Amino acid sequence: MIAVAEKVIRVEVFGVECSIMARDLAWEWIGDAHERFSVGDQVLVRILNVRRDSLEDMGIKADIKSVSQNTNHDNLKKCRIQSKYAGKVTDVHKGVVYIRLSNGVNAVAHSCYDYRTPGKKDDVSFAVTRIDEERGVAVGIITRIIRQNL
Numbered sequence: 001m002i003a004v005a006e007k008v009i010r011v012e013v014f015g016v017e018c019s020i021m022a023r024d025l026a027w028e029w030i031g032d033a034h035e036r037f038s039v040g041d042q043v044l045v046r047i048l049n050v051r052r053d054s055l056e057d058m059g060i061k062a063d064i065k066s067v068s069q070n071t072n073h074d075n076l077k078k079c080r081i082q083s084k085y086a087g088k089v090t091d092v093h094k095g096v097v098y099i100r101l102s103n104g105v106n107a108v109a110h111s112c113y114d115y116r117t118p119g120k121k122d123d124v125s126f127a128v129t130r131i132d133e134e135r136g137v138a139v140g141i142i143t144r145i146i147r148q149n150l
Contacts, residue, residue: 001041006032011045016060020045024063027070029098029106031090031120070136075104079128079138086146089122097142099126105138112142121149 003010007022022030030036037043049061079085079101087101097118099107107126112118123146128138 001037001039001043004033004037004039006034009033009037011043011062013045013047013060013062016058018060018062020062020064024065026065027068028104029090029100031088031100073133073136076131076133076136076138078103079105079131081128081130084125084127084143085138087124087126089118089120089124092118092120097124099124099142101126101138106136107138107140108132109140109142112145114142114145116145116148118142118145119149123147123149 001009002012002017008019009025010017010019022033025033025036043064044067045062045064046066047060047062051059085101085103085105087099087107089097090100091098095110097109097112099109101107107128109126118124125143125146126138126140127143128140130139132139
């Protein structure tokens with residue numbers, strides 16, 4: 001690993017550099033790649049594509065999550081509809097809040113009962129309204145913000 005940013009890491013594989021986006025790093029949602037990776041780490045990657053236009057112009061596409069087991073569906077069994085769970089906001093995009101619950105489940109909230117707006121890295125209380133087996137996420141509402149990351 002030669003570089004780490006919030007939403008991307010850069011790796012060098014047999015002399016060829018490649019960026020790996022956050023969505024390809026792990027099955028669970030990652031809000032900040034710095035929390036898991038650092039420069040100098042060695043990681044197992046799967047090469048998805050190799051491009052070679054000339055000896056000097058080569059590129060690869062790689063990911064990390066495909067070499068690990070997807071536990072999203074097993075983790076979803078830990079969630080019950082109308083139950084509340086604590087979690088940490090990993091991202092907010094176009095009004096949709098993405099949360100990593102403390103029991104290991106990825107969750108999506110479209111609304112918030114707290115008067116404050118949830119932000120990245122906030123600890124929140126999340127009530128499950130339904131389970132989306134197809135996408136492997138719990139869908140629900142943020143009932144309150146426990147601790148804001150200011």
